[in-house]
Amino acid sequence: MRIRRLCSLLHRYTGLALAALVGLAAVTGSLLVFTPELDRLLNPELLTIAPPRADAVPRPLAELLDTARRNHPAHQAVSITPPARPGDATAVWLKQPRAGEPGRFDWLQALFDPYSGRELGARERSRIDFSRTGLLHLVNHLHGQLLLGEFGLWLMAGAALAWSLTSLVGLYLWWPGRRKLRLALTVKRNAGTGRLLFDLHRAAGFYTLPVLLVLAVTGMYMARPATVKPVVGWFAPLDADKPPRVEPRSGQAPLTPDEAVAAAQAALPQGALKRIGLPQSPRDAYAVSFLLPGEVRRPSGGRSTVWVDPWRGDALRVKDATRLPAGEAYLAWQTPLHTGSAFGLPGRLLVAAAGPLALLLAATGVLMWLRRGKKPKAAGQAVRPLETAAVKP
DSSP, rough: OOHHHHHHHHHHHHHHHHHHHHHHHHHHHHHHHTHHHHHHOOOOHHHHHOOOOOOOOOOOHEEEEEEEHOOOSSOOOOEEESSSSSSBOOOEEEEOOOOOOOEEEEEEEEOOTTTTEEEEEEEOOOSOOGGGGGGGHHHHHHHHHHOOOHHHHHHHHHHHHHHHHHHHHHHHHHOGGGGGHHHHOOOOOTTTTTHHHHHHHHHHHHHHHHHHHHHHHHHHHOOHHHHHHHHHHHHOOOOOOOOOOOOTTTTTTOHHHHHHHHHHHHHHHOOOOEEEESSSSSTTTTTEEETTTSOOOOOOOOOOOEEOOOTTOOEEEOTTTTTHHHHHHHHHHHHHHHHSGGGHHHHHHHHHHHHHHOOOOOOOHHHHTTTOOOSSSSSGGGOHHHHHOOOOO
């Protein structure tokens, strides 16, 4: 009984401490599930193009890259993201060293019509922007780091860990025994407020546990991937994932992005092109990313990658994300599970629905604590000892 009492106190006060963070993460997370659709809706002039003619041919990627460099001379081009679907813009990502902060960069996203080569506009992607073009970027930072930078990331990672643990403690507290199992899975109608809150909290906690526990565990990785990865490496093998280095050839022009894509596509002919990582120095290779059939679906991009020598055109290394070591496969699933994209639209809808349900758990937990010590209004409404323990401190 002492263990149960201790678990009850731990669950209660951990939940109270996390209630505000969970509520905020729940609301913002449900919105972020539909980031691509909402972004297109908010910023059609940046992210979408007029339907091209049937015989229209996309402009070379090298041409778009040259325009981006010409329009933003203070920035260094880092990668190119092709359209996610017909009618979308092509994005060129650029960075610029941040003044007074060595090793940190300000990022810019320049959007292009892939058929005309015209730049549609550019938006800042590092600093908080309260404009329409930066609204979802603001929500993302609020969800992931509370607008608090590095400290916010650690805070959210700690909150995700605490939520995972208190969820398991809640499962232990939920178990009513075989004879009362049905009672623990239902909400009693026409009950008093205290009983209603308790039943809602208990039943919702049980039914949502698989989804919310997955979101909490994956949330730790989303907040601190550099911290989680070596921990995973203790238990399962990881890919070293070090990009290969190349030897530049003097007097020879490097491959264009289009030529690098062609060389990479030959190595992974079934892959759908997702991203072209550009060499940042003469000794860097192109890193061309694809999404392969059978690979877990991500919100954007793919983990299958071909590194291409920009001087010789050789595929230096091929990473097939359908054949990853166990630890690397676990990490590859973190973002798709957290966003629901691993299971397509049904998965995304499930994650979006989990937000209001997490908010319900937080709200009922707080309300039960606020009502502690209150007695039922009618004599026939006395609650059982287990319920009393859950409602009173």
